[in-house]
Amino acid sequence: MATPTHPPAAAAARPDRPVGAPAPQQLTAVPVRHWGRRVTAVLAVLALVGLIGSLAKNPNLHWDVVGHFLLADLVFDGLVTTVWLTVAAMAVGLGLGTLVAVMRLSANPVLHGLSALFVWVFRGTPLLVQIIFWAYAAALYKHVMIGIPFTTVTFVEFDTNALLTPTVAALLALGLNEAAYASEIVRAGIQSVDPGQTEAAYSLGMKPALTMRRIVLPQAMKVIIPPMGNETINMLKTTAYVSVIAAHDLMSNIQDVYAQNYQVIPMLVVAALWYLALTTVLSVPQAWLERRYGRGTARAGQVSPLRRMFTGAAGLLPAFGGSRNTTDQKG
Amino acid sequence: MPLPMVHAQGVRKQYGKLEVLKGVDLTVERGQVCCLLGPSGSGKSTFLRCINHLEKIDGGRLAVDGDLVGHRQAGDRLYELREAEVAARRRDIGMVFQRFNLFPHLTALQNVMEAPVRVARVNIAEARAEAGRLLDRVGLADRADHYPAQLSGGQQQRVAIARALAMKPKLMLFDEPTSALDPELVGDVLDVMRDLAADGMTMVVVTHETGFAREVGDTAVFMDEGVVVESGAPRQVLVAPTQERTKAFLGKVL
Numbered sequence: 001m002a003t004p005t006h007p008p009a010a011a012a013a014r015p016d017r018p019v020g021a022p023a024p025q026q027l028t029a030v031p032v033r034h035w036g037r038r039v040t041a042v043l044a045v046l047a048l049v050g051l052i053g054s055l056a057k058n059p060n061l062h063w064d065v066v067g068h069f070l071l072a073d074l075v076f077d078g079l080v081t082t083v084w085l086t087v088a089a090m091a092v093g094l095g096l097g098t099l100v101a102v103m104r105l106s107a108n109p110v111l112h113g114l115s116a117l118f119v120w121v122f123r124g125t126p127l128l129v130q131i132i133f134w135a136y137a138a139a140l141y142k143h144v145m146i147g148i149p150f151t152t153v154t155f156v157e158f159d160t161n162a163l164l165t166p167t168v169a170a171l172l173a174l175g176l177n178e179a180a181y182a183s184e185i186v187r188a189g190i191q192s193v194d195p196g197q198t199e200a201a202y203s204l205g206m207k208p209a210l211t212m213r214r215i216v217l218p219q220a221m222k223v224i225i226p227p228m229g230n231e232t233i234n235m236l237k238t239t240a241y242v243s244v245i246a247a248h249d250l251m252s253n254i255q256d257v258y259a260q261n262y263q264v265i266p267m268l269v270v271a272a273l274w275y276l277a278l279t280t281v282l283s284v285p286q287a288w289l290e291r292r293y294g295r296g297t298a299r300a301g302q303v304s305p306l307r308r309m310f311t312g313a314a315g316l317l318p319a320f321g322g323s324r325n326t327t328d329q330k331g
Numbered sequence: 332m333p334l335p336m337v338h339a340q341g342v343r344k345q346y347g348k349l350e351v352l353k354g355v356d357l358t359v360e361r362g363q364v365c366c367l368l369g370p371s372g373s374g375k376s377t378f379l380r381c382i383n384h385l386e387k388i389d390g391g392r393l394a395v396d397g398d399l400v401g402h403r404q405a406g407d408r409l410y411e412l413r414e415a416e417v418a419a420r421r422r423d424i425g426m427v428f429q430r431f432n433l434f435p436h437l438t439a440l441q442n443v444m445e446a447p448v449r450v451a452r453v454n455i456a457e458a459r460a461e462a463g464r465l466l467d468r469v470g471l472a473d474r475a476d477h478y479p480a481q482l483s484g485g486q487q488q489r490v491a492i493a494r495a496l497a498m499k500p501k502l503m504l505f506d507e508p509t510s511a512l513d514p515e516l517v518g519d520v521l522d523v524m525r526d527l528a529a530d531g532m533t534m535v536v537v538t539h540e541t542g543f544a545r546e547v548g549d550t551a552v553f554m555d556e557g558v559v560v561e562s563g564a565p566r567q568v569l570v571a572p573t574q575e576r577t578k579a580f581l582g583k584v585l
Binding site for chain 2: 194196197199200201202203204205206207208210214215218219293295
């Protein structure tokens with residue numbers, strides 16, 4: 001209502017407003033004050049500061065030891081093995097996993113059954129069991145040979161112990177285990193693509209393999225990449241398990257050190273800091289890949305992954321990430 | 332008398348126990364536009380998909396330009412061809428789908444270029460120029476770099492037509508090309524199809540647009556329960572049908 005402000009005299013004439021009350025136009029709305037929220041926040045921050053202070057001052061944490069070993073050669077060597085093992089195991093996992101996924105979707109019932117069996121075994125047994133199994137596989141077969149079955153013809157023969165070094169055993173265990181999980185992720189990705197896409201490609205004269213490579217897989221990537229990113233970050237941490245077979249990864253070397261100097265906690269802090277640093281770095285390529293394969297969808301923003309990372313929290317604000325999509329221009 | 336473009340004799344198809352095509356006979360001459368009409372479940376879309384072997388027939392003979400599409404005949408048996416051979420024969424048959432089925436990860440131009448570059452091995456510059464001409468022909472030259480999600484349904488369908496034409500097909504199949512479109516977008520797509528027919532393209536069109544069938548069609552074919560009930564000139568089939576089932580269907584849709 002655009003009525004001008006009334007002097008008190010006019011207000012007195014209205015029965016619904018007591019004399020002396022402010023005019024409606026002067027009222028200001030005040031949101032509920034969340035006193036409890038503020039108190040909790042202050043208490044939580046105090047608790048955190050107290051914890052950090054106590055850790056910083058605790059002599060048993062031996063920050064000098066942490067500082068000394070953070071960039072030590074032994075730790076660095078372990079780090080290189082951990083990164084190498086992560087990359088190699090993920091490569092084996094993704095490659096073999098894609099093969100197993102395609103077998104699972106194949107019309108050939110034998111291939112389908114074999115891939116199901118593979119997933120059943122490697123997903124159904126603990127990773128720790130698999131790691132130790134591969135390390136001790138020489139107890140099962142003393143020699144591995146490539147030749148013609150049921151004859152004495154042998155092309156190459158290896159001593160299993162020489163072949164299955166702890167690092168190779170670790171790679172086999174992690175790679176095969178990952179393949180089982182990756183195959184399910186890839187299968188879900190392939191199945192998420194509309195069958196009409198395959199029909200359209202076929203109707204243009206494209207063969208099945210070309211259709212899979214050019215049409216189906218690029219679209220499946222959008223579904224495959226986020227969980228595979230998680231798998232990679234998970235794998236980086238899971239490599240710590242191979243310390244049980246002394247595969248010279250970061251965790252193995254850390255254990256070697258604290259077995260000698262008994263500085264268990266400081267050495268674990270060193271390990272934790274490095275694992276945290278690596279997992280943080282890994283989230284960058286994941287964001288980049290998601291953007292790369294999100295092309296053509298309205299949701300895929302044109303913001304660079306780095307910028308998205310730094311505006312992550314701010315992304316909730318409309319000024320940043322929120323509304324800068326190149327959305328539909330229907331019509 | 333030249334070979335007919337599509338020649339179907341006693342084509343049968345079943346899903347398990349359900350017979351969808353119970354002996355379809357149909358001939359489409361070169362340069363003709365054949366409109367397939369009928370209630371849903373009559374088998375008209377299934378028959379269309381059999382023409383380029385997206386569905387496999389169980390019996391009968393179905394030839395395009397004299398060649399069996401998905402089979403090789405030896406005596407009284409049809410042997411299914413290998414995937415590579417089927418793919419080679421499909422290159423000459425363009426298809427447009429009800430749901431467009433554009434490749435969402437490629438731009439309009441890339442959608443049109445994909446098959447010429449990857450299948451026909453045309454060099455990229457040539458394919459791009461030809462794709463540009465085709466997009467211009469369907470009135471979308473200015474949308475070449477848009478992704479399908481950024482186009483309206485009518486625009487998407489016109490890109491899909493350009494994509495099918497890029498392989499220079501001798502036959503075009505349309506599976507209810509306007510059924511998924513908002514009413515105001517149907518006209519643009521029908522205009523493109525009308526131009527195509529005027530250029531002498533042989534077309535088989537599954538449609539509910541009886542107006543289009545009457546105006547552009549050379550023949551109208553009414554199918555029901557897996558057989559051709561009635562076929563002939565559109566004016567005769569759609570205006571003065573002789574069969575009761577055709578009359579009943581037209582009474583419902585007109």
